[in-house]
Amino acid sequence: MTNSPSPVVAVTNLSVDYHERRRWVNVVKNVSFWIEPGETLGLAGESGSGKTTTAYSLFAYRRPGSRIQSGTVEFEGEDLLALDEGRLRRLRGSRISMVPQNPSSSLTPSMRVGHQVVEVLEAHGVASNKREGETRTFELFDEVGLPQPRAMFQRYPHQLSGGQQQRVVIALALACRPTLLVLDEPTTALDVTTQARILRLLARLREEHGMAMLYVTHNLGVLAQICDRVAVMYAGELVETAPTAELFAHPRHPYTRGLIAAVPRLKEPPGAEVQLRGLLRRDELPPGCRFAPRCDFADPKCFTLPQKLTPAGDPYAVACWLWEDIASGRRTVAESSAGAA
Amino acid sequence: MRRSWETIRDLPAPYLLATAVLAIHLLVALTGPLWAPFDPVKLSAGPPFTSPSPDHLFGTDNFGRDVFSRVVHGERVVLLLAFSASGLAVLVGASLGVILAYLRNWVDESAMRVVDLLLTIPPLILSLLLLSALGSGYVIMISTVAFFFALRVLTVIRAAALNVVTEDFVTAARLRGESAWSVARREVLPNVMSTVLVEFSLRTGYAVLFIGGLSFLGFGAAPPTPEWGLMISEARPYVTNAPWIVLAPSLALASLVVSLSLFTEAISEALGLGSSRVRDV
């Protein structure tokens, strides 16, 4: 699957189920991707597409009531899903670390933020005593642009602003110089200005440390700014991967097309963007292509023919058997709607 | 509705069992007097202190009354009292709660101050005093219990209604110029209905406990009523020689309260409301 130097992480055929109302419900199905050293992969999708679950599987972390049904997560050559708790603990927070979605609820309210950083340094043997840990934490706070690191150290999470909280969380994630940083919607909870600052900070840190990143978001605009490559997820499956520029210029999967068309643009009047029709309904997925019920190009056959991510003209991979017809204009919206009706 | 039913069907077995037990209790309350073998107050239905036997399933008490018949007849008394108290509490508490949530002005503000104050009055102690002062008729007992419960229902329903009234569709209805009453009835009430249902079920369980406790202490039902709390208290002196007299109503009471409580959990989950609340009486 890869023709490049050994990737930092390679996920193969990952499937995850959730326990819901005494039944197992599939949320991630046969997902495969890899990230190369220093590369930033964007994982895009609506809420409920399974992108966060996929991100957490990079830590071999199972939320209560979930199970990893199949697949491997190879990190630097080791399958994380086969490791015992002790080995995993040594990797988590040091080699792979997380910047979660909501900074305000991700810091322990009863603990000073400084101690929450020192704690990681100590757990992974980066700092051998309290003093060393504190000094290192001041440096980290300084690095992520927190003013007055010494004062910050003593604060409780609720005494910080949203942007400051996110900087603390990023400092936490960088503490042990990880090779892979997973970011789950790291800026969604922040206002636009702070969002831009945090993005700049992330770009700078990536330059300096050369770590690989998985950036999970529903916001395509953010992805365009920071990612080398983008993987698009729909209802638990990957539907398209491509380098960022190609993906935005010529999306091949109807879902990606829809997502990009739905992004508001400065040049066009507001309202010109086309919204995807319908909603993602996990309980009503067809046995074939999962996007078919909302797809403008869908053929009756789409509903029964399962789709798999396949090479679709370098550098794309697409999970749509009609992609060529759609790309060449042989298949249009009107024709297929008429056919479906 | 169908969704709720599916959720109920998927609930863990204990909930289903509890619902079945509760159904039996209701059935006994409805039909018990038709098939109970003896008159519950008839003296010397058998020799006093007869142990359980086919003739007297739960034995007889100190007056030779048939304990089984008394327990069966008592079901109706216990449930009727509890339903009246919780029904009255929910009716008054929910209406006031919705009205206050809708008003959201100084009336609401000052009313809630008073409610906060009344909530810190110990219910059992005050009920004992009031019942001994005003006489322990059923009407007075039900009103006293309902008063203390209504306060608690009010705060819960007001909070639930506040969540609804601040939503856009209610604002829209107001802007359309609909009257307060029609907005409350058409928009707010249907949306707090599930909370009201859960409250009713929850308070009925508490009412069984509370009224049983009052009767046990001698401030509830009057002899020779076959009310379970009273039966337990009357049988207390004979616990050494004739444990069945005290055991039968105790188990009936316990199974009723446990099944009611599990049933409340079940509907609360089925209706998508959280479980486990603070026990507040």
Add this chain to the structure above:
Amino acid sequence: MRYVLRLVLPRVLLAIITLVVVSATIFWAVELLPGDAATRLLGQGATAERVTAMREVLKLDQPPLQRYVGWLSGFVRGDWGESLVSALPSSIASAGGRQSRPVADLVLPRLSNTMILAAAALILYVPLSLILGLVTAIYRDRKLVSWLSALVLVGTAIPEFVIGIVLLLVFSVTLQWFPPLSLIDDAQSFTQLLSMLVLPAVTLTLAMTAYAVRMMQTSVMAVMESDYVRLATLKGLSRRRVIWRHVLPNAIGPALRVTVLNLAWLIGGVVLVEVIFSFPGLGRQLIDSIKLLDTPVIEAIAMILAAVYIIANLGADLIAGFLNPRLRTG
């Protein structure tokens, strides 16, 4: 400091106002009891003159408001009046040399008995509920624990007087381990006292624990599913550290609050349990005094119990406030 005042003052004020309202309600309810203290003291056959004289002695001829204020200020100063029942009518009637039993003499020993019972129950309850709550929440995937949780759920619903009766049947009647009546005033030795305390204390503990375990469970589980505990795990911390540093400090607040709320609940529970086990405490004395229409004793006990209830509620509120670091640090 300002925040502390802002947190504490209004609540303390509300508690005081509640106490005044409750005292008025108690006084009013007692007023409504059939007959008045004079006729109760002298009996049905007393002549009208004697009753009038007695009413003057007892200040019953004053208007109610004046009597209420007099009673309340006396109560606050520790003058709780005299019991109507334990005094001999003849001796009271002979004005001047009144021989009667002060309410305090009757109530205080009962109060100390009840406090011993409550203390015994709390000593069992606090560690039991904390440990059970934590363990059942942390290991909730295990089969044994889910059974334990189910048992707890059932336990929360069983009325304390049924628990008491069943314990009585099993341990006093069948096994004869403990005396069926807890007449601790007659206890000859410490072991005897202890054996009389066991059943009532265990009854109270069971009724409280089931409920507290459930609350503790919910609060620990909510914390365990929080974002910060997940991040703590993903930081590579040991499970022990996650539980002690990240879960416990944030789960203990609600649990403590429940414990103090349970103190308020204990007020009702203690009345029932004392009656079941004939335990000579405040609760049973209250019931007996109501039946004997011994108004000064009723007022005193009702006030004590109500005060404990109100103070416990106040404490629960304050604890909840203080444990929130937002309020603590401003």
